[in-house]
Amino acid sequence: MRKRFPETPLPSTDVRILEIGAEHVRRFGLVRTTITRIAAEAAMSHANIYRYYPSKEALIDEITSAWLKPIEAGLKVIAEAPDPAFDKLERILFVLIRAYRDKLEHDPNLFELLVLASAGNSSVARRHKHRCQIEIQRVLEEGTASGTFTIADSSNALALIFDTMHRFIDPAGVKIDSEVPRKVLEKRAQRIISLVLRALASGRL
Numbered sequence: 001m002r003k004r005f006p007e008t009p010l011p012s013t014d015v016r017i018l019e020i021g022a023e024h025v026r027r028f029g030l031v032r033t034t035i036t037r038i039a040a041e042a043a044m045s046h047a048n049i050y051r052y053y054p055s056k057e058a059l060i061d062e063i064t065s066a067w068l069k070p071i072e073a074g075l076k077v078i079a080e081a082p083d084p085a086f087d088k089l090e091r092i093l094f095v096l097i098r099a100y101r102d103k104l105e106h107d108p109n110l111f112e113l114l115v116l117a118s119a120g121n122s123s124v125a126r127r128h129k130h131r132c133q134i135e136i137q138r139v140l141e142e143g144t145a146s147g148t149f150t151i152a153d154s155s156n157a158l159a160l161i162f163d164t165m166h167r168f169i170d171p172a173g174v175k176i177d178s179e180v181p182r183k184v185l186e187k188r189a190q191r192i193i194s195l196v197l198r199a200l201a202s203g204r205l
Contacts, residue, residue, distance in 0.1 A: 013052060014052040014053075016042060017038065017042055017049055017052055017053065017059070018059070018062055018063060018066060020038050020041050020042050021033065021038050021059050021060075021062075021063050022063045022066070022067075022110065024037060024038055024041075025060075025063060025109050025110055025113065026107060026109050026110060029109050029112075030060065030109065030112065030113065030116070033056075033060075034056070035049050035050070035056055035059070038059075060113060061117070061122065061123070061124045063110070063113065064110070064113040064114055064117055064124050065124050065127070065128075067103065067107070067110055068114070068124075068128050071095065071096070071099045072128065072131045072132070072135075074095055074099075075092050075095060075096075075131070075132060075135040075136075076135055078091050078092050078095065078135070079092065079135040079136075079138045079139055084146075084148060085139050085140070085142050085143030085146060085148045085149060086143065086148055086149075086197050086200075086201075088139045088142075089136065089139050089140070089143070089161075089193075089196075089197065089200075090193050090197070092132075092135060092136060092139065093161075093165060093168075093169070093189070093193055094186075094189070094193075096132065096168075096169045097168045097169060097185070097186065097189055098186075100114075100169065100171065100174045101174060101182060101185075104174055104175060104178055105178075111171070111174075111175070112175075114128075114171045115171040115172055115175055117171075118170070118171045118172065119172060133158060133162075136158060136161060137154065137158060140154055140157055140158065140200070141154065143200065148200075148201065149200040149201055150200075150201060150202065150203035151200060152203075157200060160196060160199060160200075161196055164192050164195070164196055165189070165192060165193075165196075168185065168188075168189045168192070
């Protein structure tokens with residue numbers, strides 16, 4: 001008697017549309033990605049696409065959000081780990097630096113969606129930044145409670161981190177530095193992070 005294996009469930013319609021949309025952005029770029037093309041590949045009418053995503057912009061936002069979610073989840077795991085606060089902050093920043101660079105190198109058209117979202121201060125970019133800030137803020141509060149950091153104003157501390165790391169974690173900055181070797185950028189980032197950690201411990205924030 002042949003052994004029967006459970007069938008792999010098919011993705012829901014909204015997920016299938018999302019996957020096809022992401023693949024079209026990869027292959028054709030944002031401008032040449034259209035709802036009509038996505039509908040044709042999904043074997044449905046473009047009106048049916050709009051039942052799940054009311055506009056191309058809404059679909060693009062979901063595509064962008066989908067590849068950012070694993071990064072955000074990774075930051076949360078680091079923030080909740082039982083490690084020293086200075087170590088967690090460094091790891092969070094390097095996760096962002098490396099994840100963005102990886103996406104730029106291996107999925108440039110999808111990374112461009114984040115560049116455009118950030119430049120336009122769209123809701124998807126604001127949500128992503130806010131989620132990153134939440135995990136960094138959690139580490140700062142933990143570091144302050146343990147005496148690792150001496151922070152009088154947490155908003156100043158958060159601003160210091162994002163201002164000094166702007167070149168390395170701002171999507172437009174990451175794109176500008178695409179020709180700079182990764183090792184060179186990471187060395188520069190390490191120096192800046194070391195300065196930030198010393199400032200956080202100094203009691204001057």
